[in-house]
Amino acid sequence: ASFIMIGTGNPEEGELRPQLLDRFGLYVEINTVADPDLRLQLALNRTAYDLNPEEFYASAREDQEALKEKLLKAKALVKEVQVDRDLRIKISTVCSLLDIDGIRGDMVVVRTAKAFAAFDGRTEVTEDDVGRIIGLCLGHRTRKDPLDPLGGVMKVNAVFKRIFKDGLTYEAVRGMQAKSQPGKGGDDKKKEEGAEEDGKEGRGGLKPGQWRGLK
Template structure:
């Protein structure tokens, strides 16, 4: 049987929507850092952003996707296959490359896919045309949102309102890097490597702990209280809405600088090391916080390395770990059912004890 993918995606949009620049976003440093670290190393495992309504969650995520540089993709491939990395190719493209056939390559912006709350499993995972498979002997596959999100960002707003089964599917694909669709004995798989970003308002309900634990990082954001900062945010938004082009030009140099910094960090990541004693201390923090499993240890190590790479260093420091440990562990703590997610005080307290450092004044 051969595999065909119906309705191939367009490689480049004919028009691009104007997006608020990432470097112009004021405050919410915790959310911005978590997103950047996941872009540098998608294996960190995604970000869960919980906070008040109207705090710029969607704006920030769209701004990050727009900031990222264009990538090389195989032309007319519905899975955004990488032209040289076999781990990021669909089976069809990989077979074509192995057979010595040249592939046509185009440049494309990093894709950001919005997952609607009412999406069905077929819409998310894709569907197989059983009738075509039986009558013509062809695996006719219509790609879903996971195919479009490959090598991009998959954003789920109000993830705490999404069906648990769909959340499971998303997390499984994000962890394995592959999406498998099986219907009537026919099986098709394709790469699904994406940065999973979920957001929600805690007033509308929490995710189940076993699902929450599988997000690499958890950022908490709050409404800005300082009047001067609120005025600055309102004025910036007003300036952007009135004259987007001038506003974007004002931040163009900062955007290019941050983009280059992220690219350099991605290239440097494989060279970054964590001293053995620091790794032991990270695991001791996880043990003393009674964190279930080893995800907390793994994610904290990965996030610290991504931060060191972002800062232009090849060696992780205690300060790197301090900056990421709360993001990586706060949602993994066992807590009283009446409590909201730990603000980070408990994590920082244990970190200070284990690493023997003075508390940082906020």
């Protein structure tokens, strides 16, 4: 694309429809800074800007120019960045386990990982690169379940760990997901088996033909 759109929104005012959220490549949750030192620095920066904007710009110009130069180098390098097929398979596995609709999520993760590696001056994507950015790419694409205690990004990171760090297969994680769902877990299976056993027993809790003892 020849341009980049950055949008902001307040979730308390309502969620966007999934088909619209899917059009956004990256999603970042912004919270109020809690660290006292950072809060103080932000307040001092704002005060300095209000007192003398030009002087404030001048004080930040060197850092901004360095960042600009780094971004330009990354933009030129990103075309040379390679992503191993095994990493691509794992990325698509995570997307599949999260029930991400379409393949846009898969593509965004790969592109963002390549950009992150280029920004770091490298031409090969690593698992750590994927781990750093995958939550930003998929957090808003996960299906919203009001009964699920895990948020989108937390859910993405949990599945990422299972596939990338623990080395589990698609089938293994699917099995774990099935067991964690109500009515499909091992406890429910045991209850069903117990109910069948109870059904085989006669009145008084005895199986058919079992001796009741002397009265």
